[in-house]
Amino acid sequence: MWQPRGEIPLHVQATHWASQVGLDSQIPCYEIDHDEVNMNEATLIGEGSYGEVYLVRWRGTEVAAKTIRSSIASNQMVKKAFLKELALWQTLRHPNIVQFLGVLKHSDRLIFLTEYLRNGSLYDILRKKGRLDPLTAVSYALDIARGMNYLHQHKPYAIIHRDLTPRNVLQDEAGRLKVTDFGLSKIAQEKDAYGYKMTGGTGSYRYMAPEVYRRESYGMSVDVFSFALLVHEMFLGGPSNREEAPEKVADKRAYEDSRPPLSSYVYPEPIKMLLRECWHKNPDCRPTFEEIILQLEIIQESLQHNNGIVACCSCHVL
Numbered sequence: 654m655w656q657p658r659g660e661i662p663l664h665v666q667a668t669h670w671a672s673q674v675g676l677d678s679q680i681p682c683y684e685i686d687h688d689e690v691n692m693n694e695a696t697l698i699g700e701g702s703y704g705e706v707y708l709v710r711w712r713g714t715e716v717a718a719k720t721i722r723s724s725i726a727s728n729q730m731v732k733k734a735f736l737k738e739l740a741l742w743q744t745l746r747h748p749n750i751v752q753f754l755g756v757l758k759h760s761d762r763l764i765f766l767t768e769y770l771r772n773g774s775l776y777d778i779l780r781k782k783g784r785l786d787p788l789t790a791v792s793y794a795l796d797i798a799r800g801m802n803y804l805h806q807h808k809p810y811a812i813i814h815r816d817l818t819p820r821n822v823l824q825d826e827a828g829r830l831k832v833t834d835f836g837l838s839k840i841a842q843e844k845d846a847y848g849y850k851m852t853g854g855t856g857s858y859r860y861m862a863p864e865v866y867r868r869e870s871y872g873m874s875v876d877v878f879s880f881a882l883l884v885h886e887m888f889l890g891g892p893s894n895r896e897e898a899p900e901k902v903a904d905k906r907a908y909e910d911s912r913p914p915l916s917s918y919v920y921p922e923p924i925k926m927l928l929r930e931c932w933h934k935n936p937d938c939r940p941t942f943e944e945i946i947l948q949l950e951i952i953q954e955s956l957q958h959n960n961g962i963v964a965c966c967s968c969h970v971l
């Protein structure tokens with residue numbers, strides 16, 4: 654059976670949390686009256702494993718409305734699991750975590766609102782821009798690491814994301830990246846001992862830690878593994894093995910210890926070292942996000958310094 658080691662899965666934590674604070678199990682979240690949002694004027698902006706995402710107006714502000722497919726929401730157990738995860742999400746506050754706003758009350762469907770991030774997902778950004786310059790990639794990596802560190806340091810239980818992919822990282826207008834969808838897509842995918850889906854959808858396989866694919870016990874470091882693949886993609890402009898089926902990629906990582914190539918032309922030496930540590934086959938050898946942040950800050954400083962030298966040199970030549 655696939656179970657986290659040490660830390661408690663998000664939906665189980667949410668159950669503990671909800672029962673601790675005595676929340677109504679049906680609607681444990683902040684409620685927004687459905688009259689406040691006109692879904693007939695909503696603009697479709699995307700679709701994920703558990704439903705569609707719309708741009709709507711709420712109290713004069715553009716926000717994202719995420720709908721849960723009726724095939725999922727009609728299952729009372731799954732609906733309950735979603736609401737409990739949302740109840741936990743609403744307690745989270747961090748500049749690199751997408752802000753949850755509330756659940757639409759009396760809606761015949763299950764719909765919840767979050768802040769709207771105008772620039773879309775990291776997946777969209779990489780598709781449009783391709784390879785990022787090293788300073789941008791490191792700054793984006795720091796945003797993600799800070800959001801993830803907040804989740805991992807959550808009290809009383811660490812929150813393991815379990816589905817950190819470029820589609821679950823969104824960018825606001827100011828260029829800041831924020832992490833979203835903790836555990837929700839996992840509920841929508843496959844049944845585990847608790848009765849919810851837990852393994853990756855097709856997209857997630859590309860970012861899945863070997864121990865998860867092998868259905869062994871796992872800990873917070875599964876997110877560090879996924880993070881390494883996101884950073885790898887930012888430097889490369891997309892996944893290194895696009896033509897291979899995601900499940901095959903995960904299989905080779907889990908059973909043949911295969912990892913994406915690290916060409917010296919693309920990856921600065923300290924980034925290569927960091928990626929090797931983060932996707933280490935032994936989960937205990939992977940660094941924590943706190944350690945990753947410190948390393949990235951040093952890398953950022955040295956890149957800024959080198960850029961400064963290049964600028965100075967060109968001034969001199971001119």
Ligand SMILES: Nc1ncnc2c1ncn2[C@@H]1O[C@H](COP(=O)(O)OP(=O)(O)OP(=O)(O)O)[C@@H](O)[C@H]1O
Pocket residue numbers: 698699700701702703704705706717719751767768769770771773774777816820821823833834838854856
């Ligand atoms: N808060 C938001 N602001 C702006 N766009 C969003 C927001 N949330 C989601 N989107 C867009 O909608 C798309 C679908 O999002 P959703 O979270 O439902 O699924 P996903 O993350 O793509 O896939 P999965 O559900 O398998 O994780 C995203 O890729 C993104 O482009």
